[in-house]
Amino acid sequence: MLRAREVVAGYDRGRAVLDRVDVVVPPGAVRGLAGPSGCGKSTLARVLALLQRPWSGTVELDGRPVRGARYSVPAELRTAVGIVFQQPRPAVDPRMTLRQVVSEPLRARGIRRPWRRVGELAELTGLNDELLDRMPHEVSDGQLQRACLARAVAPRPRYLICDEMTGMLDASTTAALVRVVGELVNEEGTGVLAISHDEPLLLAWAGDDVIRW
Numbered sequence: 001m002l003r004a005r006e007v008v009a010g011y012d013r014g015r016a017v018l019d020r021v022d023v024v025v026p027p028g029a030v031r032g033l034a035g036p037s038g039c040g041k042s043t044l045a046r047v048l049a050l051l052q053r054p055w056s057g058t059v060e061l062d063g064r065p066v067r068g069a070r071y072s073v074p075a076e077l078r079t080a081v082g083i084v085f086q087q088p089r090p091a092v093d094p095r096m097t098l099r100q101v102v103s104e105p106l107r108a109r110g111i112r113r114p115w116r117r118v119g120e121l122a123e124l125t126g127l128n129d130e131l132l133d134r135m136p137h138e139v140s141d142g143q144l145q146r147a148c149l150a151r152a153v154a155p156r157p158r159y160l161i162c163d164e165m166t167g168m169l170d171a172s173t174t175a176a177l178v179r180v181v182g183e184l185v186n187e188e189g190t191g192v193l194a195i196s197h198d199e200p201l202l203l204a205w206a207g208d209d210v211i212r213w
Contacts, residue, residue, distance in 0.1 A: 001024050001025060001027060001060075001062065002024070002025040002048060002061055002158075002159040003023070003060040004022060004023045004047060004048055004058075004059055005057055005058045005059075005060060006021070006022060006056070006057040006058070007020070007021045007047055007054045007056075007057035008020060008055045009044075009047050009052060009053075009055055013055075017040040017043045018040045018044055018047070021040075021057075023048070023193070023211065025048070025191045025192070025193045026191055027158065027159075027189055028185060028189040028190070028191060029185065029191060029209065030181070030182070030185055030194055030206040030207075030209070031191075031192070031194070031209050031210075032202035032203070032205060032206035032209060032211065033194070033202075033210070033211045033213065034197065034198075034199045034210055034211070034212050034213065035213030036197055036213075040213070041163070041164075041195045041197075041213065042086075042164075044195075045161045045193070048081065048159075048161055049081050050066060050069055050070070050073050050077070050078055050081055051069055051083070052069055053069040061081070061158075062080075062158070079105065079155045079157060080157055081158070081159045081160075081161065082152035082153055082157035082159070082160045082161070083161040083163060084145070084149050084152045084160070084161070084165045085163050085164075085165075086163055086164035086165065087168065088136075088141060088144040088145040088147070088148045089136060089144065092136050092144065092147070094135065095135075096135075096136070097133055097134060098127065098133070098134055098135075098136070098143075098144070098147040099132040102118050102121055102122065102127075102147055102151050102154060103154070104151060104154075105151060105155045106154050106155065109155060118154075121150035121153065122150065124150070124180055124183070125147070125150045125176075125180055126146055126176055127143070127146055127147060127150065131143055132147075141168050141169065142170065142173035145166075146176075149165070149177055153184060153190070158189075158191065159190065159191045159192070159193070160181065160190050160192045161192075161193050162192060162193065162194045164195060165177060166178070166196070166198075166201065167196070167197075174201070178204075178205055181194075181205075194206055199212075
């Protein structure tokens, strides 16, 4: 499981955004986290995704404490957790095609010909070859978010953090991406933390397994 244990974290040493927070993300299931804007949901997402080091407390990955954040974390742990942010445009390099965006984590791991995996992910997320060859400014937010989801799961992470992943999307795209995540849970045993202020969406996505802040 992916666990935050008594985590204290924030951006200003004088004020903690998270104060002794405990959250567990079990494998092979979707757990929801609901709460209003500003309550610390995105900070928790960054801590669990190993992008931000907590001030105190620990993050545990399948029972193993993780020290540090980002590239100070060993690659086998760093790639075990994927994350999809609410806004896709700041999350991608505008100079890359969508094909390059999706393949980025695979190429970073030294896979020279990642195109077969990219093709699988494109089919899974509803991206055709024409869209894959476009630049981010040439596609919609929904199409770009599909690419971001494909990128997040490209290295087959054991856990996925969806931080308001559907917050900027229309209903049909939201339904499509929720379905994709559900397939990953069922077929690959991925553990998912779905974060949103939209509690009805979380109830439909995670059932009654929703934490309320």
